[in-house]
Amino acid sequence: MGAPADDFASRRYLVVEDYDPMCGVLRELLRRCGARKVSVAANGTQAMQALSMAKFDVVLCDHNLGLGRNGQQVLEESRHRRFIGPATVFVIVTGEKTPDMVMGIVEHEPDDYLIKPFTEAVLHQRLTRLLKRKRDLGSIQKALREGAFGQAIEECDRLMAQDPSSVAQLRRLKADTQLRLGRLSDARATYEGQMADREVAWARTGLAKAAFQEGRLDEAAYLLRQTVEINGAYLEAYEWLSRVLDRQGNVGEARAVLQRSLEVSSRSAYRQLRLGELSLRSGDLDTATEAFQRSIALDTHSALRTPAAHLGLARTLSEAGQIDEALKVLATIRRDFEGTEARLLALAVEVEVHSRKGDAELASALVDDLARQVASNDHLLGPLGTLHLGEVLLAGGQRQLGTDMLGFVARNHHEDSDILARVQEAFSEAGLAEEGRRVLESSCRDAVESMDRSARLAAEGHLDEALEAMQAARAKLPNNPRMLYNHASLLVRLLEQRGWHHGHYSEALRCITHASRFAADTRRAGELMGRLEELQRRKAQRA
Amino acid sequence: MNAQESRLDLTTYLVSAIHDMKNSVGVMTAELERAMVHTPEGSGLVRAGLSSTLWQLQRLRNQLVQAMALYRIHQNFYPFDPSAHAMTDFGAEALAWVEGLALTRGMEVRAEVTPGLTGFFDRDLVSSAVVQALHNGMRFARRRVNLTIARPNDWLELRVEDDGEGFPEAILGQPSGPVGRLDHAAGSAGLGLYFSQVVAELHRHHERAGRIRLENGGKLGGACFVLQLP
Numbered sequence: 190m191g192a193p194a195d196d197f198a199s200r201r202y203l204v205v206e207d208y209d210p211m212c213g214v215l216r217e218l219l220r221r222c223g224a225r226k227v228s229v230a231a232n233g234t235q236a237m238q239a240l241s242m243a244k245f246d247v248v249l250c251d252h253n254l255g256l257g258r259n260g261q262q263v264l265e266e267s268r269h270r271r272f273i274g275p276a277t278v279f280v281i282v283t284g285e286k287t288p289d290m291v292m293g294i295v296e297h298e299p300d301d302y303l304i305k306p307f308t309e310a311v312l313h314q315r316l317t318r319l320l321k322r323k324r325d326l327g328s329i330q331k332a333l334r335e336g337a338f339g340q341a342i343e344e345c346d347r348l349m350a351q352d353p354s355s356v357a358q359l360r361r362l363k364a365d366t367q368l369r370l371g372r373l374s375d376a377r378a379t380y381e382g383q384m385a386d387r388e389v390a391w392a393r394t395g396l397a398k399a400a401f402q403e404g405r406l407d408e409a410a411y412l413l414r415q416t417v418e419i420n421g422a423y424l425e426a427y428e429w430l431s432r433v434l435d436r437q438g439n440v441g442e443a444r445a446v447l448q449r450s451l452e453v454s455s456r457s458a459y460r461q462l463r464l465g466e467l468s469l470r471s472g473d474l475d476t477a478t479e480a481f482q483r484s485i486a487l488d489t490h491s492a493l494r495t496p497a498a499h500l501g502l503a504r505t506l507s508e509a510g511q512i513d514e515a516l517k518v519l520a521t522i523r524r525d526f527e528g529t530e531a532r533l534l535a536l537a538v539e540v541e542v543h544s545r546k547g548d549a550e551l552a553s554a555l556v557d558d559l560a561r562q563v564a565s566n567d568h569l570l571g572p573l574g575t576l577h578l579g580e581v582l583l584a585g586g587q588r589q590l591g592t593d594m595l596g597f598v599a600r601n602h603h604e605d606s607d608i609l610a611r612v613q614e615a616f617s618e619a620g621l622a623e624e625g626r627r628v629l630e631s632s633c634r635d636a637v638e639s640m641d642r643s644a645r646l647a648a649e650g651h652l653d654e655a656l657e658a659m660q661a662a663r664a665k666l667p668n669n670p671r672m673l674y675n676h677a678s679l680l681v682r683l684l685e686q687r688g689w690h691h692g693h694y695s696e697a698l699r700c701i702t703h704a705s706r707f708a709a710d711t712r713r714a715g716e717l718m719g720r721l722e723e724l725q726r727r728k729a730q731r732a
Numbered sequence: 733m734n735a736q737e738s739r740l741d742l743t744t745y746l747v748s749a750i751h752d753m754k755n756s757v758g759v760m761t762a763e764l765e766r767a768m769v770h771t772p773e774g775s776g777l778v779r780a781g782l783s784s785t786l787w788q789l790q791r792l793r794n795q796l797v798q799a800m801a802l803y804r805i806h807q808n809f810y811p812f813d814p815s816a817h818a819m820t821d822f823g824a825e826a827l828a829w830v831e832g833l834a835l836t837r838g839m840e841v842r843a844e845v846t847p848g849l850t851g852f853f854d855r856d857l858v859s860s861a862v863v864q865a866l867h868n869g870m871r872f873a874r875r876r877v878n879l880t881i882a883r884p885n886d887w888l889e890l891r892v893e894d895d896g897e898g899f900p901e902a903i904l905g906q907p908s909g910p911v912g913r914l915d916h917a918a919g920s921a922g923l924g925l926y927f928s929q930v931v932a933e934l935h936r937h938h939e940r941a942g943r944i945r946l947e948n949g950g951k952l953g954g955a956c957f958v959l960q961l962p
Contacts, residue, residue, distance in 0.1 A: 218762070354850045
């Protein structure tokens with residue numbers, strides 16, 4: 190490690206600032222700190238361009254960049270696209286500390302923020318400290334990126350023992366990782382340790398997240414209400430509270446909570462989208478329209494955007510009888526989004542729009558078209574997307590295909606009461622309530638039977654036969670979380686008993702990752718990931 | 733437009749205006765610092781003028797930042813974010829905020845921090861209160877201002893002392909009222925104290941809340957501003 194001055198001179202800096210004189214000032218400040226290699230960008234687009242072309246050690250990015258992306262979005266996108274890695278120090282320069290900088294999701298937080306205006310001495314101090322902290326935390330962030338969660342937790346413990354001033358920050362990282370691994374009681378112990386020390390919003394919210402995963406919704410709601418009461422700007426708590434209330438069937442209050450969070454900070458595409466969805470479901474079309482429109486506007490420049498807000502808006506407009514407007518939105522989806530999912534879902538909404546308009550002939554032609562496209566594509570959509578398609582097909586008279594799709598959803602989510610209820614609803618609305626009950630019953634029976642055979646073989650120790658049965662069952666239940674966990678668990682057992690097998694290892698990993706997309710409870714994922722990590726560690730030691 | 737909407741618009745206007753002013757203050761401060769570097773040692777009057785302008789700009793910056801924070805706190809929208817901080821780092825940064833100014837005024841500003849001390853608080857709010865106190869100290873000090881950070885009796889104590897004449901008798905002790913009353917007569921010092929007291933009160937741990945106190949004497953014999961956090 191050289192003297193601080195050398196450190197500054199050898200590193201690469203990017204200044205992102207739209208206000209020209211201020212940009213000059215920041216560059217000058219960096220130069221006076223000893224920086225030599227300083228690049229500048231005047232807006233989000235230029236910033237993304239610069240970040241994609243070179244690796245920077247330090248990014249000083251203004252929060253408010255005029256039209257287009259703001260600093261927060263530049264950060265999220267460049268992390269998502271991996272233009273910046275765990276070693277880059279990302280500092281948001283801002284007129285004031287805002288809730289989305291420090292009160293959102295930890296992965297979206299900058300390394301630090303600096304409140305304008307500041308002096309050369311302050312900048313120098315802050316950057317020196319941040320670069321040092323990066324070195325310390327680098328090992329954790331690297332482990333997290335590589336999915337070595339157990340190792341990340343160990344690193345947290347090691348660093349906590351070294352530096353008491355970073356205990357709270359490390360506890361937060363550690364508990365979030367434990368939560369991600371599904372080690373709920375460990376996570377709770379870490380959060381409780383923090384609460385005993387100092388009561389802070391992230392720890393109380395963390396306890397609520399653990400309670401939510403364990404199905405204790407009342408407790409989760411209580412903790413989250415307390416959090417927003419004490420700290421009205423803690424955005425993550427609003428998001429979770431709304432989710433819990435929705436799960437409890439209290440859509441009205443779930444909406445009210447989101448609306449309050451949007452008063453604190455309205456610039457969140459995700460929260461606007463959620464508000465739109467809840468409002469659409471409760472029939473408040475005006476609020477839904479406005480929320481979807483805001484979500485779309487906020488996301489215009491984001492690389493992470495999905496067509497969800499567009500689809501929601503089209504459905505809302507259609508329900509409000511604004512047919513032409515709805516069709517325009519659907520055209521936008523076709524123009525701006527790639528991929529099968531967007532195309533199929535847009536087509537499904539289009540069917541609804543035309544049947545609402547009373548154009549039965551066109552609607553029916555579109556349903557046929559949809560049926561053809563669905564048949565030629567594997568069931569790769571999420572459960573809600575598939576459910577929606579099945580619903581539309583069933584309503585449009587494609588009874589066989591619709592029933593197949595809804596049966597597929599039921600089979601793969603045979604333990605998810607919310608989804609099963611929605612499948613039944615789709616049948617009932619098409620006037621096929623009895624048929625729905627039959628499909629639900631047979632799908633669930635099918636799921637249980639397919640799994641039982643392989644599980645029994647595994648329990649009896651016939652691992653090879655079990656594996657064969659498991660593969661057959663998986664073909665039927667490709668998205669069923671219990672099925673996927675069973676399969677992964679068998680593969681882990683094979684690895685543990687018979688030694689390293691790369692195919693088994695990567696297949697197990699694939700099962701777990703895929704399952705965690707659909708399962709609310711991550712405990713099994715955590716347990717299995719832990720065992721896989723241990724296996725890999727043993728392999729590395731032998732090598 | 734109804735009354736509520738126009739009030740909202742006014743708020744948005746004021747907030748944007750403050751951000752704009754802070755940008756200007758930032759640019760002016762930087763330009764001024766550069767100008768001072770290039771002003772020859774001999775031109776005493778010019779340098780004194782520049783130094784005094786820099787001083788005013790720093791005051792302006794503090795007040796704008798504090799006004800914004802107070803507004804958000806009042807709305808319960810302030811992202812209050814207490815966390816653990818190494819006090820040696822905190823002290824060093826507080827000095828960094830006033831270093832340039834101290835130089836132009838020929839002041840000696842120092843920090844004494846109990847080694848290994850950690851504090852738990854919202855960095856920006858407490859830093860703003862302490863920097864404000866250091867500015868006030870420099871205004872009335874003869875030559876020296878000290879920031880002492882220690883933990884006597886389980887309180888984190890941040891103490892700003894100077895070697896000036898001390899506070900007038902009338903304002904010594906703990907400010908009265910639930911949260912220090914704003915007093916037009918107290919002028920800018922009153923604004924700063926009000927901010928510090930709001931900040932102190934926000935910091936709670938178990939049954940204790942933070943507090944501020946004004947004293948005379950201390951190690952340097954002048955005024956002492958004391959911020960205690962639980």
